[in-house]
Amino acid sequence: MDIRQLARGSVEWERIERVIRTLAARHDREAVRVEFLDADNWLSTPCVIDDEWFIKIVSRQNALVHAVLTTGRNVGAFTSRTEGFFGRFDTPREMVEHEYEATQRMREIGVNAPRPIEAFEVNGLGVLVLEYLPEFESFEDVPAFVVENRSRELFEMLKTLHDHGLAHGDLRAENVLIYDDELYFIDATNVHENRVTETSAYDLACALAMLEPRIGARAAVDAAVAVYDPSALLRARRFLDFVRLRPDHEFDSTTLRSEVEKAADLGRG
Template identity: 60%
Template sequence: MSIRRLVRGTIEWDRLETVFRELAARYDESELRVEFLDADNWLSTPAVVNDRWFVKIVTGQNSLVHALFTGARNLGVFSSGTEGFFEHFADPMEMAEHELEATRRMRDIGVNVPAPIEAFEVDGMGVLVMEYLPEFRSLDDCPPDEVERFAPEVFEALSVMHAHGLAHGDLRGENVLVHDGAVYFIDATSVREDGLAEARSYDLACALGALEPLIGARRAVTAAVEHYSPEELLAGREFLDFVNIRPDHDFDAVEVKAEIEKLAESERE
């Protein structure tokens, strides 16, 4: 059993049946075909239902793990020289409702996301329902030439979020999906409004960290500068070391910093 599956926990089958009975009743479906996903996910049990709906089931254990992760991330941000800006959720339903609302807000401003449908509570668990995107690939499963082609779109979408007062907060290769020739975003987390400026810099560091192993530091920075100024990239540079110690990132932070500094130096000349 993987550490992620152990931390995520296992939901008893009778509780799962209760969730899917409620889902069938809500959508007037006499039969459900459920495929559980062995996704790289700490914070929910994900499933695809009838090849139409992507369902995330959030338990009390998931909520507790999220609180622990939030504390660790805020401590890491503090070590980077700024106050922590991640928010935790009171319970599983609040986690599901936040992701639903974050997805709606991104969709409203034109960022590609799976269509948000609803969130509801069953037996103390939060259940999030969204559109299922068939035949998608995560960005880190794409070949390098495709990643290089999509990299400017990643930064363009981030810049749209940031211009509208949003931050993703958990940008990783597996949270960027490629579907039907376009880039989609999933799994946005919660940040405090008074920490948005730092959260945007953190987003940039995460995006550069996700792209560097796939296309190299120079190409990642070149894609970023299409939508961000050298000053903004320098602010993101301050979070690179913290991002790199996360278990879901592994990249050459030294090379990324060097490319940002070369870019900033060329702008000063």
Template identity: 55%
Template sequence: MAFRRLLKGQVEWDLLEGVAREVGRRYGQSDLRVEFLDADNWLSTPFVVNGRWFVKVMTDQHSLLHAVLTTGRNLGAFSSGREGFFEHVADPLEMAERELEATRKMRDIGLHVPEPVEAFAHEGLGVLVVEYLPEFRTLSDLTPDEVGRYAPDLFSALARMHAAGLAHGDLRAENVLVARDTLYLIDATSVRADAADQARAYDLACAMAALEPRIGPRRVVAAASEHYPITDLLAAEDFLDFVNIRPDHDFDAASVKGEIEKNATAGA
């Protein structure tokens, strides 16, 4: 557990208090209520202020871990026969600014994301502030029937993002929320602007990986096919084995590949 805390870059309590007070000062809140969420965040320490603002605090340790994970993901992309497309960030503030920028771009094209507020530096920390979505559930919290109902919405959102030249880069069940009967995307990461095709295929592979354990490969590929041509599904197939070795995905890659191949053969 000590090693896990080291990797996750635990923030000292007085620094977290200072960030909460700064958030209150910036938004005219003298009485503060801070709630820490039971979330397994490796790249930030999150909390909620006054039930309105979701705050992510990022340290140098988080930035270092981000660099390590980025290198590993790029190596995984190389192993899939593609050029690495994940971007490094220089420091905690840049981490916060990149995520804020990605969230703003997604919101600007009409995707459902928490409203971006700002990113700022505080005592060497990077701080991201976005709208807090109360009473949300992650994709993992939904029943199989609910997952099946929202699966087309997920692929629709991805297709809209990709058509605008954007990519998520870290799509997994924990980064897909349902609140107010609406599907939201959170925690987009940095990908190279000149590697849109690779990032698009990776996003699609991650979406199928997140959905398959809940609704099965046939329904997953059918839902994806509503918004993507078979050529995109075949490109995503190249990333499925890489996605399957990530600790945050556990799915039947062979069955998903089989459904994609079946669709490709039927459409030939």
């Protein structure tokens, strides 16, 4: 069994069936068609309803896994000489309500994200309902030239979040989608709202780390400095070692740090 599947666990069919019946009843539908997704996901059981809604079903075990990951990230933050700034959830309902609210807030400030429909609880399971985006591609899947062409746009979206006191907290290639020729953010995580300086710098470090293997350190930094000032890049540099600890980010931190420092020196000059 894949370790992600083991950690995620499985939700009994009877409980899933109750979720689907409840969702259909809430939207006055006698029946719905369900497609379960073979997603590489620790934190939910995902499915699509009637090619219209993307559903995340979150169990108590999912919430426990999230708490363990959050603890690890907060410990890792000490490598950047700062206290942890990731927030945990105590229940599946808290997890889905947070993602609903985070997605709504992104859309309110003009950042593309799937439209949130509702978040509720059924028999101890958290249920998040989002707009389904068919035929999207992630930054992980598109060719490098597409990533390079859209990289400045990525930083512009990120800065819009930061200018409004928000942060993504889990920026990875699979969480940046291209749909209908527009960029979308998905799967924002819980970070402390009173730590904007650190969370913004961490987001920026994650974006640079995500881009470096695809388009090179210089191109990634060039795209960032077109949007962010040198001081922001230097704050992000602090978090590169922390980001490198994550198994979902593999990048040349030495070269990236060097390009950040050169760009900051030029900006100050």
